[in-house]
Amino acid sequence: MPDRSFLDWPFFEPRHRDLAARADAWAARTVPDLVDHHDVDGSCRRLVAALGDAGFLRFAAPEDGVFDVRALCLLRETFARHDGLADFAFAMQGLGTGAVTLAGTPAQRDAVLPGVRAGRRIAAFALTEPEAGSDVAQIALSATPMGDGTVRLDGEKTWISNGGIADHYVVFTRSGEAPGARGLSAYLVPADTPGLTIAERLDTIAPHPLARLRFDDCRVPAENRIGAAGAGFKVAMATLDVFRATVGAAALGFARRALDAALERAQSRHLFGAPLAAMQLTQTSLAEMATAIDTAALHVYRAAWTRDSGAPRITREAAMAKMVATEAAQEVIDRAVQLHGGEGVRSGSVPETLYREIRALRIYEGATEVQKLVIARQILA
Ligand code: COS
Numbered sequence: 001m002p003d004r005s006f007l008d009w010p011f012f013e014p015r016h017r018d019l020a021a022r023a024d025a026w027a028a029r030t031v032p033d034l035v036d037h038h039d040v041d042g043s044c045r046r047l048v049a050a051l052g053d054a055g056f057l058r059f060a061a062p063e064d065g066v067f068d069v070r071a072l073c074l075l076r077e078t079f080a081r082h083d084g085l086a087d088f089a090f091a092m093q094g095l096g097t098g099a100v101t102l103a104g105t106p107a108q109r110d111a112v113l114p115g116v117r118a119g120r121r122i123a124a125f126a127l128t129e130p131e132a133g134s135d136v137a138q139i140a141l142s143a144t145p146m147g148d149g150t151v152r153l154d155g156e157k158t159w160i161s162n163g164g165i166a167d168h169y170v171v172f173t174r175s176g177e178a179p180g181a182r183g184l185s186a187y188l189v190p191a192d193t194p195g196l197t198i199a200e201r202l203d204t205i206a207p208h209p210l211a212r213l214r215f216d217d218c219r220v221p222a223e224n225r226i227g228a229a230g231a232g233f234k235v236a237m238a239t240l241d242v243f244r245a246t247v248g249a250a251a252l253g254f255a256r257r258a259l260d261a262a263l264e265r266a267q268s269r270h271l272f273g274a275p276l277a278a279m280q281l282t283q284t285s286l287a288e289m290a291t292a293i294d295t296a297a298l299h300v301y302r303a304a305w306t307r308d309s310g311a312p313r314i315t316r317e318a319a320m321a322k323m324v325a326t327e328a329a330q331e332v333i334d335r336a337v338q339l340h341g342g343e344g345v346r347s348g349s350v351p352e353t354l355y356r357e358i359r360a361l362r363i364y365e366g367a368t369e370v371q372k373l374v375i376a377r378q379i380l381a
Contacts, residue, residue, distance in 0.1 A: 002081065002256050003290075006297050011305040012070060020074045026054055027082040035083050040207050041165050045122070047089035052119015060094030061113045061123075065101055067094075067242055069304035073249035077300075080253025084357040087250045088208050091243070092162050095365075096123025098239035099170045099186050103227035108188060112168060124166035126157040126189075126213060127236055133159070134370045136172070136236060137181040141215060143173035151187065151222050153215040156199070159364070163211025164198050167191050170226065171215075177230035184232030188224045195219065206356040237315070244318040244365050245303040248325030251361050252296050254354050255329035258336035259289050261350045265339050276339065285339065289332045296325035316378035323371040326361045333358050 007017050034046040051057050059071045072094065080087035097116050100108050115121030132138035141155030153173060160169070168190050175185035189196060195218030202210040227235045266277035266286060276282050303317035311317075337344035337351040344351040362368050 002260055006294070006301070009301065011301040012074075016070050016074055019071055020078055023056065023075050023078040024081075026056075027079055027086060030054070031079075031082045031086045035085050037085070037207070040085065041209050043085050044089045044162070044165060044209055047086055048093060048122055049119040051086075051090055051093070052117065056090060057093050057117045057119055060090060061097045061101060061116045063113075063117070065109070067101070067307070069242060069245060069307045070301065072242070072246045073300055073304045076246045076249040077253040077256070080250040080357075081257045082253075084206055084254070084353075085208060087253065088161070091246060091250065092125070093119075093123050094246070095125045095239065095243045096162060096166065096168070096170060098125070098242060099226045099235045100188065102238050102242075103186070103231070103235045104188075105223075107223070108226060112188065115167070121167045122162055122165055124160055124162035124169045125239070126160045126163075126169040126171045128159045129156055130158050134367060136233060137184075139172055139174050139184055139232075141171065141173050143175040143185055143187060145222065146219065149222055150219040151225070153187065153189070153195070153218040153220065155215050156212065157215075158212040159202065160211050160213055161364075162209050163213055164201055165209045169196075169213065172232050172236055175229055175232070181233040182230055184236070185229050186226040186232045186235050187220055188226055189215075189218070189220050193218055193220060205359060206353075238313075240365060241314055241318050242307065244322040244371075245300060245307070245314065247361055247365050248296065248300040248303070248318075248321040248323075251325040251329035251358060252293065252300055254358050254361075255289075255293050255296065255325075255332040258329075258333040258351060258354050259286075259293060261354075262286060262289060262336040262339045265336075265343075282339065285335050289335055292328040292332055296321075296328040299324045316375055319366070319371040319374040319378075322366065323368050323375070326358070327368060329358050330362060 034050055035043045076087050076091055079090050093116050100112050116123050144152045146152050171187050171189045173185055177183045195216050197214045198211050199214040200212040266282050267275055269276045299321040303314050303321040306317050307314045333354045337355055340351045343349055
């Protein structure tokens, strides 16, 4: 049974505790029947529809345009504890519409958010390019106004989650108002727009829908621009400020599952005539795992609470939360693998699955090294 005592921390309100309990019961009851890790596209479609039916996606695409970041984090933590794909399907609905929620026009919100909230429309966030991942200001995919009310997009995006199954992509482009970060704009691009193709599906150690996209003379109405011309970098960063904290929450869910598995193993496995848990070496490991988890949780929910309390920016808090929680989870999961011995690396076992699931979280939405850069800039400023 996972430790739920953190829910008593003062970061939360009663509605958050109710939500966490409801999501946990729902996931236990529903997720196993929806997920087939050999069919990630079908699994994600089923999960998005079910998450919409259950009402959870209103937190990913809030009707009033205000994110409840604590709720987002609790949901990601809970879903991740049950299954990585359940967390993924939930999170991408938010990341893939965050720019619209934060900076879209009323017409853009009406066109996109109700379907995403209902789980009838799949969303994607298209930022990374082959030559621009950590250094967002290097984005090269060009947006050229054609003088007829359309904008022409040419270039490539890669590592795009939900690539191949999304109904729309929020695409960050070089619109050229100024060099570097000040010359980017975001566009809403429906997946069926001529000129947009899935160039390649990408497979990873913890597979989920992922693709490289090509844009060749791909034309969208100029009114599909999200936010002001040249404001794309800030729109991307504001979206990441919210969702980076939630990546930390997902890592926390994986870590809690690993600790539970380790506790169970330590108490049931006997070695030298006693349970593994009787050995001080094991106790040291368990103590360090539990402490790392609480440290991560404190960072994640501090960032979420700070944003929910009205802070205009949580750049520093979100970067710390993502870095601390993903690094802690990697360490906790590795220890769980070790405590399981051979069973820990058997394909499909809980520790082995978590070991694969956690790795990408230290990379996407800003690698640990980038979070250090972000934190240092904030404290030097
Ligand atoms: N919120 C709002 N505005 C922000 C911001 C934030 N979190 N971060 C930066 N800005 C603003 C800055 O204030 C600056 O504004 P002015 O032009 O008005 O001065 C502008 O944006 C440019 O900022 P900066 O000079 O810091 O830009 P850099 O190119 O140096 O940014 C980092 C470098 C590393 C911070 C950025 O590229 C980054 O976050 N990279 C990682 C991206 C990422 O997560 N990639 C993974 C892909 S998503 S899966």
